[in-house]
Amino acid sequence: MHERALHTRATLIRAAAEVFEECGYHGAGINRILTKAGVTAGAMYFHFKSKESLARAVMLEQATDVTLPQQPQGLQQLVDVTLALARELQSNTLLRAGVRLAVDQGGPAVQDDTVYMWWAERFREELVAARREGELLASVDDAEFANVLVAAFTGTQLKSQFSTGWADLPLRIMSLWRYLLPGIATPEAAARITLDSERRLPWE
Template sequence: MTRDQAERTPQQERAIRTRRRILECAGILFDRRGYAGTTVEDIAKEATVTQGALYHHFRHKQDIAAAILDEQFTGMVIPPQKLHAQELVDAGYLLCYGLQNDAIQRGAARLTMEQGTDPIDRARAMRMWVDFAASILVEAQKNGEVRPGVDVKRAARTLVASFAGVQNMSQAFSDRRDLDDYITDIWRYSLPGVINDHVLRQLKFDPARGAHIAGDDMPLAS
């Protein structure tokens, strides 16, 4: 237990749990109905809290959506690997697992992908994913894993764009049940243009890695 956890009062713990429940329930509704089709009243009812309690944590529906978009990165903790390219692959499988099982990830995906006149900053969310992927590729480049001449920022942008497209397609076809197949195809057919051959031969393309990381965050042998 950390010092911060030890110093939390029962009231603070309840507030943290309530806030999390609101976000998870909002994620479920945003995933089902979209931003425009979900009201604050809907979210409060789904979370079994009063609207007053909800407004204690979030002033507007927009604030709830913004919190969900930020929260989707909280669980993206990738165990360090000998090969940074494996960390990138693992990040894809972890996100895949979240999109199949986590209400906040699913809600964030719907918020990011849908088009509307609402005030949600979708570009910011996309930039954060590109920066996340690029940060891993930068380390891979330092480690000699990236092909000469590759612009890692543009490579990251391309991979994120591919991921956004396939998760949208998988959602349409199977409610993301086959998303892990799409992600594996992205890695197998896109990474050869980015990662050196001797590194590619060592990478493990296994969707089970996402569930493993989500379950216990233990290092995986690479």
Template sequence: MAKQARAIHTRRLILEAAGEVFDEYGYESATIAEILGRAGVTKGALYFHFASKEELARGVLSEALTTEGVMPQESRLQEWVDVGMVLAHRLPREPLLSAAIRLSADRKARDLFGTSWPAWIAFIAGQLAAAKEQGELLPHVDADRIATLFVSAWTGVEVLSTALDGGDSLEERVALLYDTMLPGVAVPGALRALDTAPDRGTRVWEAHQAQREQERRQETASAAS
């Protein structure tokens, strides 16, 4: 078990280092040597987990579809908001997530291993379809088309936010994106109940982290008893 835990930890170190390098340099300019230096592991350890730079990039992309931190809500529309807002909170702080977007936007990289966008679109479409079943969406709304539009817009907001110095934060811009899109898809009653404040992602993430810490303490206490 200890050996397996070390292997999982090493793989994570490599992925996080690769995320940093891909995020800073892009796929084509990123080197295995730079990733090794950031990860602090041997070449053998890296190639044990990933056979090539392309496989490393695929590993980074596989980390992109994450809903960690999003807590269940009675409103499926609120969960949709929380997914985008928590990601907006985490992405500037986690190069691994940021790198996945950069790799998806890199045309040469896309030709090699695709993007994370189809999986995101499918996930958001599922959330919107569930919201429609609960009566939260207007009758004319097509969940698949709105999901595609939202992922396109969210990605564009993130790319522009990264490219521009100063101004609003990513969280503020994503909050504005929701405030602009929601009146066109949500029924008035559901719309009024939604929390789309710029700090929504921060609050949800912190609540999730507090819950995880409490669970860890309970597990430690149970193991000690």
């Protein structure tokens, strides 16, 4: 795709993210998105055939601006990844819009768990590394717990959004881990994990 076309597409996604994050799927009008993006309807329809396809792009590309480690390392990194996401949700419009769309069952996410499965696979990779390092209890199913974690994170961030506008989300995620870790980690591994919402992450 031509560089100018790539720029237009990216501009549309970011403008749409702002509108979807503010108004939700049904409240977001195409004209408002076009005005914010500064592009024509023709330019939009060159890239996206409908508001639904634009919303789906926002939902699937929600992590574009999030810096995460590329190599799985195990439980501490898994904890740190969820902490990074908690912090990003406090200010990252694209991530917040993608998350909002993903939980909106009246929008493009209805009966579509693609984005949830993407995060579950990302989490599972850390669990596979944790097992290789002897950090997991033998009874833990990597894929099953990855899906449990996605569901738990999703519910926790929704509660935080409603209660404090995500202000307390890092604290809530660390609290979540205090209860989850004993169920998946060996006592030795659990004792090594730092659950600090103010922790400076290694890749920052």
